[in-house]
Amino acid sequence: MRVALFVTCLADHYFAEAAADTVRLLRHLGCDVAFPADQTCCGQPAYNAGRHQEARRMARHALDVFGGAPADPTAADAVVVPSGSCATMVKKFYPRLLAGGADTSAPAALADRTFDLAEFIVHRLGVTKLGDGLAGRRVAVHQGCHALRELRLETEPAVLLEGAGAEVVPWEAEEECCGFGGLFSVKMTAVSAAMADRKLDTLPEVDWVVSGDGGCVLHLDGRNRARGTGVEFVHLATALWRGVAGDARVPADVARPAGVR
Amino acid sequence: MHTGMKDYPSRSREIIRGDPGVREAVTGATIAFDRKRLQGYAEVDAEAWRRWAEGVKSHTLTHLDDYLAEAEARLEANGAEVHWAADAAEARRIVTGLADRYSVTSVVKGKSMVTEEIDLNPALEAEGIEVYETDLGEYILQLLEEPPSHILGPAIHKSLQQVQELFADRLGLEPDGDPDTLASAARQVLRDAFIRADMGITGGNFLVAETGTVALIENEGNIRLTTSLPRVHVAVVGIEKLIPRMTDLAGFLQLTARAATGQPIGCFVSLVQGPATHPDDDGPEAVHVVLVDNGRTDVLAHEHAWEALRCLRCGACLNACPVYRQTGGHAYGHVYSGPIGSVLDPGLVGLHEAMPLPFASSLCGACEDACPVRIPIPELLLEWRREAQEEGLTPWRERAALKGLAGVATRPGLYRVVGKIGSRLGGTGMARALPMLGEWAADRALPKPSRRTFRELWREGIE
Numbered sequence: 001m002r003v004a005l006f007v008t009c010l011a012d013h014y015f016a017e018a019a020a021d022t023v024r025l026l027r028h029l030g031c032d033v034a035f036p037a038d039q040t041c042c043g044q045p046a047y048n049a050g051r052h053q054e055a056r057r058m059a060r061h062a063l064d065v066f067g068g069a070p071a072d073p074t075a076a077d078a079v080v081v082p083s084g085s086c087a088t089m090v091k092k093f094y095p096r097l098l099a100g101g102a103d104t105s106a107p108a109a110l111a112d113r114t115f116d117l118a119e120f121i122v123h124r125l126g127v128t129k130l131g132d133g134l135a136g137r138r139v140a141v142h143q144g145c146h147a148l149r150e151l152r153l154e155t156e157p158a159v160l161l162e163g164a165g166a167e168v169v170p171w172e173a174e175e176e177c178c179g180f181g182g183l184f185s186v187k188m189t190a191v192s193a194a195m196a197d198r199k200l201d202t203l204p205e206v207d208w209v210v211s212g213d214g215g216c217v218l219h220l221d222g223r224n225r226a227r228g229t230g231v232e233f234v235h236l237a238t239a240l241w242r243g244v245a246g247d248a249r250v251p252a253d254v255a256r257p258a259g260v261r
Numbered sequence: 262m263h264t265g266m267k268d269y270p271s272r273s274r275e276i277i278r279g280d281p282g283v284r285e286a287v288t289g290a291t292i293a294f295d296r297k298r299l300q301g302y303a304e305v306d307a308e309a310w311r312r313w314a315e316g317v318k319s320h321t322l323t324h325l326d327d328y329l330a331e332a333e334a335r336l337e338a339n340g341a342e343v344h345w346a347a348d349a350a351e352a353r354r355i356v357t358g359l360a361d362r363y364s365v366t367s368v369v370k371g372k373s374m375v376t377e378e379i380d381l382n383p384a385l386e387a388e389g390i391e392v393y394e395t396d397l398g399e400y401i402l403q404l405l406e407e408p409p410s411h412i413l414g415p416a417i418h419k420s421l422q423q424v425q426e427l428f429a430d431r432l433g434l435e436p437d438g439d440p441d442t443l444a445s446a447a448r449q450v451l452r453d454a455f456i457r458a459d460m461g462i463t464g465g466n467f468l469v470a471e472t473g474t475v476a477l478i479e480n481e482g483n484i485r486l487t488t489s490l491p492r493v494h495v496a497v498v499g500i501e502k503l504i505p506r507m508t509d510l511a512g513f514l515q516l517t518a519r520a521a522t523g524q525p526i527g528c529f530v531s532l533v534q535g536p537a538t539h540p541d542d543d544g545p546e547a548v549h550v551v552l553v554d555n556g557r558t559d560v561l562a563h564e565h566a567w568e569a570l571r572c573l574r575c576g577a578c579l580n581a582c583p584v585y586r587q588t589g590g591h592a593y594g595h596v597y598s599g600p601i602g603s604v605l606d607p608g609l610v611g612l613h614e615a616m617p618l619p620f621a622s623s624l625c626g627a628c629e630d631a632c633p634v635r636i637p638i639p640e641l642l643l644e645w646r647r648e649a650q651e652e653g654l655t656p657w658r659e660r661a662a663l664k665g666l667a668g669v670a671t672r673p674g675l676y677r678v679v680g681k682i683g684s685r686l687g688g689t690g691m692a693r694a695l696p697m698l699g700e701w702a703a704d705r706a707l708p709k710p711s712r713r714t715f716r717e718l719w720r721e722g723i724e
Contacts, residue, residue, distance in 0.1 A: 007715050009680060011715060012680065012714050012715045012716060013680055013681070013683075013684035013710050013711060013714055013715075014684065014708055014709075014710055014711055015711065015715075016711035016712075016713055016714055016715040016717075016718055017711065017718075019715040019718075020715060020718050020719075020723045023719075023723045024723065024724075035719050037673070037716075038673040039673070040669070040670040040671070040673055040676040041666065041669075041670040041676070043667070043670065045663065045666060046663045046666060046667055047643075048624060048643070048646070049646060049650065049655070049659065049663055050619075050643065050645075050646025050647040050648070050649055050650040050651075050655070051647075051650050051660070051663045051664070051667075052647050052650075053667075054663050054664060054666065054667030055667075057667045057670075057671050058666075058667055058670045058671060061670060061671045145623070145624070145625035145626055145627075146626075148626075149625065149626035149627070149629075149630060150626065175627075176583050176625075176627075177583045177584075177623045177625035177627065179583070179584075179623060180623065181622070181623025181624055181625070183620070183659070184620070184622065184623045184624070185623075185701060186700075186701045187270065187617070187620055188269070188270055188273065188584075188620070188621060189270070189274075189700045189701050189703070189704055190270070190273055190274035190277045190278065190704070191273045191274075191277065191584055191587045191588065191592075191621075192623070192704075193704040193705065194277050194284060194587040195583050195584070195587060195623070198288065198583070198586070198587075218708045219705070221706075221708075222705030222706045222707065222708060223704065223705050223706075224706075225705075225706035226704060226705050226706045
């Protein structure tokens with residue numbers, strides 16, 4: 001299967017190794033991965049702020065980059081996004097944003113072909129067993145709200161982590177928002193930090209907190225390091241690749257996303 | 262009514278930093294409420310119930326003129342008097358006028374958000390009338406002179422200890438009374454008030470058009486007394502509370518209770534449709550229903566926000582909201598707080614006045630999942646944000662930054678350069694000097710950018 005990677009701005013700059021692990025994982029699962037070089041930001045910061053005109057411009061750019069017609073022999077079969085939130089932007093918000101525009105079939109077609117990483121592996125590839133590289137590792141899962149409530153990916157990350165050998169430990173605040181919310185964390189800093197505290201205060205004893213959303217990880221880990229809570233955050237792609245490859249095949253300096261300690 | 266002063270970001274900061282007990286009390290209580298709701302939903306086909314309720318409310322709202330006329334005709338046929346209040350001032354005038362007409366000196370009230378909205382109590386007190394809030398939570402807040410912090414649990418932000426201290430101070434109780442003792446003490450005071458009162462004032466959860474019935478849900482029994490003991494009952498009801506038929510009410514009573522507290526139905530349901538008509542009948546000699554607009558027709562005319570008028574005031578969205586849980590309702594500065602407040606207030610009081618409430622959400626969507634009438638709260642918040650941007654109500658630096666982002670993100674070459682420089686600078690502590698990010702960085706360790714961008718890794722080849 002031909003897959004185009006929509007890496008997202010955060011992963012490009014803060015989770016480069018997790019993005020590389022996404023590529024490794026997809027290749028391991030038999031995908032032919034392309035990286036369209038002209039891709040930029042999905043536009044969600046503008047959309048969430050209410051600046052729809054700017055968001056629309058960015059959405060159209062993404063459509064130009066990823067939206068090749070299905071008949072186009074060079075077009076990818078699927079666009080995979082290692083972020084539930086940015087995947088939601090393409091899948092749910094592009095069609096809404098571009099409704100009433102000249103061409104509504106292109107956003108709908110791109111929405112259909114775009115997947116969050118965990119969604120792609122479980123539902124498009126039909127894979128849930130990845131290996132046993134995470135055997136003996138206790139992990140808690142933080143689901144980004146968009147993946148959870150817009151894409152309804154309620155169990156997929158946990159299923160994959162277990163399928164990679166990890167023990168997924170229940171977390172009281174598992175489904176609660178971490179307080180990132182993009183612009184929200186900048187505009188409403190005190191509330192946003194208090195929300196992260198609630199997540200950190202209820203965290204069970206685990207080796208890693210795993211999340212498929214880089215934004216949540218940067219926010220939670222920023223608060224984690226400021227408070228000295230001392231938990232290790234790992235991007236889902238990195239965790240899953242370790243499940244496949246084990247620790248040995250992953251050089252020590254790339255074993256965790258570089259944004260995290 | 263405005264609870265006053267300053268804006269949401271600084272008010273929320275003050276509550277979180279200055280009064281940590283609020284966060285503790287609100288988080289604990291809302292999580293407990295939310296779990297009960299989930300249990301209450303799980304016992305029935307909640308998805309089907311919510312779709313049904315959404316449909317009935319939307320139908321009613323899109324035929325509101327017909328149903329209002331029907332309700333008025335039925336209420337009058339039942340012997341109740343109907344009054345129309347275009348705004349809060351008119352609603353206050355109507356109620357104080359009625360108090361004057363019946364020579365009222367003492368009023369008991371059932372818990373009602375709309376009477377908070379129209380700021381009724383001060384207007385009555387200005388006429389020399391004594392007013393008792395008879396819901397326990399509302400009574401506590403009346404003693405403290407605070408507005409409610411939650412639609413359903415108005416004193417949700419108070420700890421047991423705070424109530425013990427209050428009752429010791431004001432009612433002369435021992436300062437270590439358990440909740441039952443405290444409730445009994447309040448009951449003593451309120452029993453006297455009920456017996457003395459000439460007028461009972463309530464809101465209304467529903468107004469059934471077909472029969473002219475005001476339906477009230479409660480757990481304490483104080484609303485039952487408020488509607489039946491004094492010689493005059495005034496129900497102040499928002500015009501969006503209409504439902505068409507009595508059979509609809511059966512569903513809504515159950516759904517509201519499940520959404521609010523997980524109960525199959527409230528402990529007391531009072532159905533009021535007119536005064537006592539026979540000497541042997543219980544109930545007041547006169548019943549008045551004040552139908553309040555106060556911005557609702559503006560909301561109804563709004564392309565998107567009208568959906569918020571389906572709201573049943575159950576509080577489920579507040580209980581589910583991780584933002585609300587950090588501060589309680591006072592941070593929002595308006596009578597309706599939490600997710601529903603942030604979509605309703607801009608419609609009721611104007612977007613300019615309600616800013617920045619549409620931004621006081623991380624858009625996590627928990628509210629929409631909880632809502633018994635499926636109000637698409639995150640979508641409505643986004644619509645208000647869009648209007649705020651169009652009307653220039655957001656900080657210019659934010660607008661400039663997002664315009665800049667779009668400019669960069671539609672030029673891939675520029676994006677590559679700016680992205681790399683930006684993330685590198687952010688990691689050096691430069692972020693602390695930036696106007697918007699300085700405050701953000703004060704609470705958080707700065708993110709460290711990857712040593713090489715993914716683009717660079719890709720170019721070199723990923724093994």
